[in-house]
Amino acid sequence: MLLIKKTAGLVMTTRIESLKKPYVDPDAQPKIKYSDISKSKTNRCNRGIQRVLLISPAATLFKGDLPRCTYPLGLGYIASVLENNDYEVAILDCLVEGYYNSTPIADNPDFVTYGIDRTEISKRIAAFCPDIVGVSSIFSNQSDAVGEVFAAIGDAAPNAYVVTGGAHARYFPHNYFEDFGIDAVFLSESEATFLHYVEYLNGAYDINDIPSIIARLPDGSIFENSEMALIRSKERNDSGFWAELDQIPFPAWHLYNMEAYFDIKAYQSPYTIGDRVGQIYTSRGCTAKCTFCTTTNFWGGKLRRRSPENVLEELRRLQDGYAINEFHIQDDNITNDLQHAKFLFQHLKELKLPWCTPQGTALWRMDEALLDLMVDSGCYQVTFAIESGCQRVLNDLIRKPLDLQRTKHLIRYASSIGLSVHGFFIVGMPPMFGHSGETVDEMYQSYRFAEDAGFHSASFFTATPIVGSVLLSECLRQDFIAKNTPLYRMSYKQGLIDVPGLWRGVEIASLAAQFNKDFNRENRLRKGRKTWTENQY
Ligand code: B12
Numbered sequence: 001m002l003l004i005k006k007t008a009g010l011v012m013t014t015r016i017e018s019l020k021k022p023y024v025d026p027d028a029q030p031k032i033k034y035s036d037i038s039k040s041k042t043n044r045c046n047r048g049i050q051r052v053l054l055i056s057p058a059a060t061l062f063k064g065d066l067p068r069c070t071y072p073l074g075l076g077y078i079a080s081v082l083e084n085n086d087y088e089v090a091i092l093d094c095l096v097e098g099y100y101n102s103t104p105i106a107d108n109p110d111f112v113t114y115g116i117d118r119t120e121i122s123k124r125i126a127a128f129c130p131d132i133v134g135v136s137s138i139f140s141n142q143s144d145a146v147g148e149v150f151a152a153i154g155d156a157a158p159n160a161y162v163v164t165g166g167a168h169a170r171y172f173p174h175n176y177f178e179d180f181g182i183d184a185v186f187l188s189e190s191e192a193t194f195l196h197y198v199e200y201l202n203g204a205y206d207i208n209d210i211p212s213i214i215a216r217l218p219d220g221s222i223f224e225n226s227e228m229a230l231i232r233s234k235e236r237n238d239s240g241f242w243a244e245l246d247q248i249p250f251p252a253w254h255l256y257n258m259e260a261y262f263d264i265k266a267y268q269s270p271y272t273i274g275d276r277v278g279q280i281y282t283s284r285g286c287t288a289k290c291t292f293c294t295t296t297n298f299w300g301g302k303l304r305r306r307s308p309e310n311v312l313e314e315l316r317r318l319q320d321g322y323a324i325n326e327f328h329i330q331d332d333n334i335t336n337d338l339q340h341a342k343f344l345f346q347h348l349k350e351l352k353l354p355w356c357t358p359q360g361t362a363l364w365r366m367d368e369a370l371l372d373l374m375v376d377s378g379c380y381q382v383t384f385a386i387e388s389g390c391q392r393v394l395n396d397l398i399r400k401p402l403d404l405q406r407t408k409h410l411i412r413y414a415s416s417i418g419l420s421v422h423g424f425f426i427v428g429m430p431p432m433f434g435h436s437g438e439t440v441d442e443m444y445q446s447y448r449f450a451e452d453a454g455f456h457s458a459s460f461f462t463a464t465p466i467v468g469s470v471l472l473s474e475c476l477r478q479d480f481i482a483k484n485t486p487l488y489r490m491s492y493k494q495g496l497i498d499v500p501g502l503w504r505g506v507e508i509a510s511l512a513a514q515f516n517k518d519f520n521r522e523n524r525l526r527k528g529r530k531t532w533t534e535n536q537y
């Protein structure tokens, strides 16, 4: 029996000790249901639920981390679908609205929250008067802030429906019902399912037909459908390009405070050269299965693409409507499909805009010709997610299909054709699947690899068992993570994994900090718009 206490405003009780059984097994292949974004069957006259507010909560980060501030794409897509169906929608990003307000967390001064507080959030909610509020739960370390938003909804719109979705919510959805008593949790991609849910509330859709949702029914019982909903109508467009995602409309940029993001200029990449940077997601998913990553599972292990024409059209609208002078590709793995990436980059040439890839790219799917095309199309910086300079660690513990020898050659080639090259590394992988854990010597191999390959800058992250990762399940299985670790305060700088007889997490965290400092000192290329310190990589 679940305790329903609507919007109590408490923090999540979720700690490692209560998570032996995550809702979704990160290693499992989810059952997928492909669908279209169907049209609304209701209209303004016969709707009880018409005003939708979508909220991205404030950000809680490890002290000293720069709060990167980019518009929440997921909410923009959901908003667009709803607006296309004549719903009234607003988006509130609590981070951008209060970017310069920082509040240390009372019981844990290692973490700081950035953004507007509960009182201000309540005011904004009251001003919009929503019938339903959707709150993003993408980042685990936003869980406190999500609680604040729920509390604010309780203050300002106690009769509104309250729902959530995103990468954190997917893995521990029941916490939201137990701790906050909300109405629904969306378990994956939500452009189609959110519309269907609102239609259900308006009496025009059957809840049994909505996949990927856990919802509270009018009688208080909980309805669950864990089947994964993915949008895909046709596979290719008329030009023959992959186009599985083309039916998703462009994000509702007019609902973001675009000028505020441009003013703050805390984009993800330290290299950013433009002052008005657009964000774009051209594909969803990745076909690799790296053990620390949740992406594969979140998008059902499938790669779905947008056609090059569709991507180009979105960027043109950003250029014409918002005068962007740079864009960042946020895909999980933009080069996952080599041929498609080539077509895409050929199209991007037309824009004559600089761009870069702050997220990691798949080097195992790259070749020299692709790198040439990237440069030709305006790419000035690329991030290679190498993870380890030790082939054994890559094969046995990280499970990334990378051949380090070939990788080195491509990194040097990229640098030789003028690209700034940033590397992502992870140190401190514990024993997994019967293989021994990463040794300190192997961590130094990563550092030497970064130097030898000629990276201009690099980020060394401490292995962190984020929710939904195989790494977390392995740490839980082998008791490598303290039982009282709160899942909502995880940073790549803490060192949460302890391996008895091998090393302690805090030692690894301080080694990673040293690597970041040493590697990114002085001579590295930093032409960005913002001043970055060595520990902000
Ligand atoms: C771009 C990005 C960022 C951007 C900001 C994104 C933003 N403002 O939304 C920046 C650079 C700021 C960022 C920072 C961080 N990131 Co990041 N980021 C991403 C990335 C690559 C893409 C996000 C995106 O735009 N996706 C595309 C859209 C379409 O998908 P979506 O946002 O998930 O939204 C869909 C669904 O989730 C759902 N949904 C989302 N919100 C809602 C709300 C409601 C009401 C409903 C119904 C549904 C719903 O519907 C949407 C449409 O289908 C993801 C990886 C990924 N594949 O998503 C990681 C990811 C979200 N980031 C991650 C992490 C760990 C971080 C950092 C902690 C890293 C760090 N050490 O600094 C910080 C935390 C920042 C913070 N605020 O707390 C993890 C989160 C894992 C976790 N459980 O915490 C992810 C999943 C990557 C990973 N490692 O697996 N990130």
Ligand code: SF4
Residues within 6 Å of the ligand: 286, 287, 288, 289, 290, 293, 294, 295, 296, 332, 333, 360, 362, 385, 400
């Ligand atoms: S290649 Fe990148 S996106 Fe794909 S599973 Fe590995 S870390 Fe995740």
